[in-house]
Amino acid sequence: MERVVLVTGASGGVGLALCRRLLGEDGRIHLCLACRNAQKAEATRDLVLQEYPAAQVSTVEVDLGNLASVLRAAQELRCRFQHLDFVYLNAGIMPNPHVNFKALWKGLLTGRLLHMLTTAEGVMTQTDRLNGDGLQEVFTTNLFGHFILIRQLESLLCGNEKPSRLIWTSSSNARESAFSLSDYQHAKGQESYSSSKYATDLTSVVLNRKFNKQGLYSSVVCPGLVMSNMTFKILPVFLWVLLMPIMFLVWLFKQKPEYLDPLVKYHSCTSGLGKNFVEPRKLDVDEETAEKFYQKLLELEGQTLEKYGDLLD
Numbered sequence: 001m002e003r004v005v006l007v008t009g010a011s012g013g014v015g016l017a018l019c020r021r022l023l024g025e026d027g028r029i030h031l032c033l034a035c036r037n038a039q040k041a042e043a044t045r046d047l048v049l050q051e052y053p054a055a056q057v058s059t060v061e062v063d064l065g066n067l068a069s070v071l072r073a074a075q076e077l078r079c080r081f082q083h084l085d086f087v088y089l090n091a092g093i094m095p096n097p098h099v100n101f102k103a104l105w106k107g108l109l110t111g112r113l114l115h116m117l118t119t120a121e122g123v124m125t126q127t128d129r130l131n132g133d134g135l136q137e138v139f140t141t142n143l144f145g146h147f148i149l150i151r152q153l154e155s156l157l158c159g160n161e162k163p164s165r166l167i168w169t170s171s172s173n174a175r176e177s178a179f180s181l182s183d184y185q186h187a188k189g190q191e192s193y194s195s196s197k198y199a200t201d202l203t204s205v206v207l208n209r210k211f212n213k214q215g216l217y218s219s220v221v222c223p224g225l226v227m228s229n230m231t232f233k234i235l236p237v238f239l240w241v242l243l244m245p246i247m248f249l250v251w252l253f254k255q256k257p258e259y260l261d262p263l264v265k266y267h268s269c270t271s272g273l274g275k276n277f278v279e280p281r282k283l284d285v286d287e288e289t290a291e292k293f294y295q296k297l298l299e300l301e302g303q304t305l306e307k308y309g310d311l312l313d
């Protein structure tokens with residue numbers, strides 16, 4: 001049976017690099033590119049087919065910040081596929097990024113600069129807004145849209161002969177102090193990105209608890225600092241060229257899902273000599289909070305499904 005791999009946010013940056021790498025590793029997979037823009041999706045498909053002409057590549061249109069679009073895409077995927085082996089939940093946004101250079105300067109004086117340069121702790125703020133569903137845009141795009149997607153794809157992910165895998169692109173910027181259960185969409189703060197990535201870590205932990213028995217495994221990865229549209233909105237290209245070497249996403253294709261530690265984030269790292277390696281670091285999450293947050297997601301899911309009842313089978 002062919003392995004089916006779905007990648008969200010496949011039209012650029014980490015997602016596109018990942019698609020190329022996946023096809024480079026195993027040209028027999030069926031790769032489905034999930035993109036919000038149909039033209040970009042086709043262009044991406046053409047691009048990867050130029051490199052891998054024999055590959056099986058399809059596209060599906062999904063705007064993860066729009067729940068009706070997510071439900072439609074899930075329906076389409078249920079019609080097209082019987083099972084999904086790997087789902088890379090990668091699409092993400094960081095709108096209106098702002099770098100606090102004063103904090104970096106303070107970090108230099110207090111010896112926290114290195115930590116700040118790898119986690120951006122206390123360095124980045126964003127301005128978020130409400131989307132058409134009345135939800136915070138960053139929370140919806142980075143986490144909740146993906147959550148609804150996989151919940152709607154449960155029949156393709158659970159109870160298969162071989163385990164299925166969810167791989168979330170989280171971040172070293174995920175921070176507990178940016179997240180609060182009482183404001184899990186981060187409507188009140190200015191660190192919506194950090195909060196959404198912490199929420200991602202929580203969700204992955206709890207999904208393992210709920211779904212491992214049905215053969216669905218979830219893990220979080222951090223691609224390191226990658227030069228992409230996201231980072232080019234933070235600083236101009238020439239500054240990046242001066243500042244940092246590109247770090248590549250190292251994914252987890254070859255590992256057995258059962259062996260992955262659900263309480264660990266897999267960070268892509270590069271040594272000073274350019275050697276790429278994966279470093280597992282313990283997730284900073286407590287399972288009780290993860291469970292409580294999961295209940296909130298289910299509540300919100302209930303409201304979403306009620307609102308969009310007509311889009312369900």
Ligand SMILES: NC(=O)C1=CN([C@@H]2O[C@H](COP(=O)(O)OP(=O)(O)OC[C@H]3O[C@@H](n4cnc5c(N)ncnc54)[C@H](OP(=O)(O)O)[C@@H]3O)[C@@H](O)[C@H]2O)C=CC1
Nearest residue numbers: 009011012013014036063064065091092225226228229230
């Ligand atoms: N770059 C970095 O240093 C790091 C990135 N990450 C994470 O990696 C992931 C990929 O980011 P990166 O490649 O850097 O950023 P890019 O901005 O280059 O790519 C983001 C991708 O997500 C897609 N996307 C954005 N919004 C939506 C939406 N509403 N619906 C569907 N797709 C959407 C974009 O599509 P479109 O082309 O249409 O805009 C694009 O394909 C993100 O989750 C990010 O948080 C984590 C750590 C570090």
Ligand SMILES: CC(C)CCC[C@@H](C)[C@H]1CC[C@H]2C3=C(CC[C@]12C)[C@@]1(C)CCC(=O)C[C@@H]1CC3
Nearest residue numbers: 099116117118119120123124171172173225234
């Ligand atoms: C010497 C200074 C001028 C250097 C400034 C660098 C900062 C702009 C960056 C240092 C750490 C970076 C970082 C990110 C963005 C840019 C920095 C703050 C991310 C938040 C990008 C997206 C992520 O998911 C994680 C990154 C962590 C590190």
